[in-house]
Amino acid sequence: MSTIIERFNKIKLNIASTKSFQRVNIIAVSKTFSLDHIRPLIDHGHRHFGENKVQEATSKWSEIKDTNESVKLHMIGKLQSNKAKDAVKVFDYIHSLDNKKLADTLAKHQISLKKNIKYFIQVNIGNEIHKSGIPVNELDPFYNYCKTELNLNILGLMVIPPNDNNPKKYFKSLNELNKSLALQDLSMGMSADYMEAVNNGATFVRIGSSIFGERL
Ligand SMILES: *Cc1c(COP(=O)(O)O)cnc(C)c1O
Numbered sequence: 001m002s003t004i005i006e007r008f009n010k011i012k013l014n015i016a017s018t019k020s021f022q023r024v025n026i027i028a029v030s031k032t033f034s035l036d037h038i039r040p041l042i043d044h045g046h047r048h049f050g051e052n053k054v055q056e057a058t059s060k061w062s063e064i065k066d067t068n069e070s071v072k073l074h075m076i077g078k079l080q081s082n083k084a085k086d087a088v089k090v091f092d093y094i095h096s097l098d099n100k101k102l103a104d105t106l107a108k109h110q111i112s113l114k115k116n117i118k119y120f121i122q123v124n125i126g127n128e129i130h131k132s133g134i135p136v137n138e139l140d141p142f143y144n145y146c147k148t149e150l151n152l153n154i155l156g157l158m159v160i161p162p163n164d165n166n167p168k169k170y171f172k173s174l175n176e177l178n179k180s181l182a183l184q185d186l187s188m189g190m191s192a193d194y195m196e197a198v199n200n201g202a203t204f205v206r207i208g209s210s211i212f213g214e215r216l
Helices: 003-016 035-043 054-067 081-090 100-112 136-149 167-180 194-199
Strands: 025-029 048-051 072-075 093-097 118-124 153-158 185-187 204-207
Touching: 003 025, 003 035, 003 194, 035 054, 048 054, 054 072, 054 081, 081 100, 093 100, 093 153, 100 136, 118 136, 136 153, 153 167, 167 185, 167 194, 185 204, 194 204
Parallel strands: 025 048, 025 204, 048 072, 072 093, 093 118, 118 153, 153 185
Antiparallel strands: none
16 A cells, blocks of 8 residues: 555544544645645545645646546635636635635636635634735624625635644634634644644644655
8 A cells, every 4th residue: 555545544543533523524735746646545535635726736637627526626725816717617615715806706707617616714813914814803794795795605714823833722713713603614734733623623634744745
């Protein structure tokens, strides 16, 4: 069995060993890795994959998705409005919804392309300058706008916590914000901190290097 599958199975076991009750989906983050690395995991039956660039995702995944409808692709990186149309074409989930202009553009394109994208709103939980995500104090009106005005299918919130070695407190507050909006899903946790994220309610973890190895 290839090391990629072994690593993936180990992560599944780790997640199953937690005391959490929610169902957890692993998004295998395949950015920078070629299809040679990814195919074994698809053949193994895994279905959720993540990429952070529209162009890379389109060239790598269009053909696979045309022949395999059960493969679901997640956009986890920053998305510019001018790439929204191509993103709607190739992705099933977008985790980086964080501003009104982007929301308006995505809403328009998903109607004309007849797609029903599932969204996460990315939150700038540490209110960090130059970081993606909607500021916490703008979250409520932004969520209501996306849901009521644009009719977007918002599953939950997404976070990349500040890099201060204490992800737990941010995971906890994201979980509380998610509950305050009565949302069901929570996108948080990466290779270094996914166990902490699962213990605090994550339903989608985004794991790259612990599955595919170090990125070059
Ligand atoms: C790359 C990336 C990940 C995966 O990171 P690893 O540390 O390799 O698991 C998760 N989330 C986002 C937003 C990323 O860009």
